Amino acid sequence: MGKRLKNIRERMAREGYDSILITKKHNVYYLSGFTGTAGVLFITMDDAYLITDFRYIQQAKEQTLEFNVLKYEDTIWTTLNNLIRQNGLNNIAFESNHVTYNQYERMKREIAEIQLIPTQDIVEDLRIKKDEEEILTIERAARIADETFEHILDIIKPGISERDIACELEYFMKQKGAEGIAFDTIVASGIRSALPHGVADNKKIEKGDFVTLDFGCKLNRYCSDMTRTIVIGKPDEEQKKIYKTVFEAQKAAREYVKSGLTGEEVDKVARDIINLGGYEGLFGHGLGHGVGVEIHEAPRLAPGFKRKLEENMVVTIEPGIYINGLGGVRIEDLVVITEDGCRELSNSSRELISV
Incomplete structure (x- = not known):
C-alpha cells in the first residue's frame, strides 16, 4: 500500500x-x-x-x-x-x-x-497495471472458474433450467473458496445464446442448443471472468461453422496480443477473421477489457482504443458471433500481457464440447 x-x-x-x-x-x-x-x-x-x-x-x-x-x-x-x-x-x-x-x-x-x-x-x-500479488490472486480466481466449468459439464443436460445451472456454478465457486460472484452469471441457451449478456432465465436446456456460460468469481476482492459455449447433442453444420470462426478469431488474438500494441489493433485481428467468415456485423462488442478489483476496467481491446498495452495488464479476449433466432457463440479467456505475447490464466478447453 x-x-x-x-x-x-x-x-x-x-x-x-x-x-x-x-x-x-x-x-x-x-x-x-x-x-x-x-x-x-x-x-x-x-x-x-x-x-x-x-x-x-x-x-x-x-x-x-x-x-x-x-x-x-x-x-x-x-x-x-x-x-x-x-x-x-x-x-x-x-x-x-x-x-x-x-x-x-x-x-x-x-x-x-x-x-x-x-x-x-x-x-x-x-490500477491498470497489476503487481505480482494482484496477478497471483486473479490467477487463483481463474483457476476456480476452470474447476467450476469442468464440474458443470457433468450437470448440464436436457431439461435442466438455465437458472439451476447458474445456481450450481455459483455454489461450486464458493465451495472452492470464492467470496462471491464477480458479476451476474450468464447462462444463455438456444436462441437466447444470441444475447451477449443473457443472464440465466427459467428456460430449460434442449437438445441441439448452444449453451453459453459466462461467469467468474471474486477472491480477495479480485475478479475472474471466462466464457465457454457448448452444444447439447450433436452440432449441425452451421453451428460447427460459427464455432470454428470464433475459435480461430480467439486463437489469432491470443497469439497476436503483446505489449506495445493498441487495443484497437488486437481487436482488428479477431474482427477481420469473423468478418471474412461471413459474419460481419454480428460481433457487436469489443474483443476484451481489463479485469481487476472491478470486472470491467481499463484497458479495452476495442475499435477506437488507441492506448498501447503494457506488461502486467490483465485483459479478457472474448470474440463472439450472435445471430438472432439461431443462437450465438463466445469464447473468453483471461491473459496477462507480456513483452512478447501473453500468459494465459484461463486453461479450460476451447474445443467445441458436446454434452
Whole structure:
C-alpha cells in the first residue's frame, strides 16, 4: 500500500493538487485495503486519512496501516474542514466521474472556502497495471472458474433450467473458496445464446442448443471472468461453422496480443477473421477489457482504443458471433500481457464440447 500512496502523490505533485478525496469504494480498497462499506480517503502530500463511522473504526485500524483512521461524529464534511484548516490546504481534487451532481453541490456548500478540482480516473490509471500479488490472486480466481466449468459439464443436460445451472456454478465457486460472484452469471441457451449478456432465465436446456456460460468469481476482492459455449447433442453444420470462426478469431488474438500494441489493433485481428467468415456485423462488442478489483476496467481491446498495452495488464479476449433466432457463440479467456505475447490464466478447453 505504501508504494500505491507514493504513486498517487507523484501524480498529485505533477497536477498541482494539495490533496485528493477518494470516494469510490474500489479505489478506497486499492489504496488502503479497507473493505468496509462506509469510508472515504483524504490524502495530502504528507498525511493520509481514512474517515469512517463508529461501525468500522476497529476494522479500519486493522486493515489500513498506512492511514490515520478518523471517526466522524457529525458529518464527514466537518472532519474534512478540520483537516483542511490543520494542513493549510488551497485545493482538493475529487473523483468527478464517481460523484453525483447532488454530492458535488453539497461539497461546495459544506467544505470550507477551497478550490474543488474535478479529476477523472486518477486511481484507475494506477490500477491498470497489476503487481505480482494482484496477478497471483486473479490467477487463483481463474483457476476456480476452470474447476467450476469442468464440474458443470457433468450437470448440464436436457431439461435442466438455465437458472439451476447458474445456481450450481455459483455454489461450486464458493465451495472452492470464492467470496462471491464477480458479476451476474450468464447462462444463455438456444436462441437466447444470441444475447451477449443473457443472464440465466427459467428456460430449460434442449437438445441441439448452444449453451453459453459466462461467469467468474471474486477472491480477495479480485475478479475472474471466462466464457465457454457448448452444444447439447450433436452440432449441425452451421453451428460447427460459427464455432470454428470464433475459435480461430480467439486463437489469432491470443497469439497476436503483446505489449506495445493498441487495443484497437488486437481487436482488428479477431474482427477481420469473423468478418471474412461471413459474419460481419454480428460481433457487436469489443474483443476484451481489463479485469481487476472491478470486472470491467481499463484497458479495452476495442475499435477506437488507441492506448498501447503494457506488461502486467490483465485483459479478457472474448470474440463472439450472435445471430438472432439461431443462437450465438463466445469464447473468453483471461491473459496477462507480456513483452512478447501473453500468459494465459484461463486453461479450460476451447474445443467445441458436446454434452
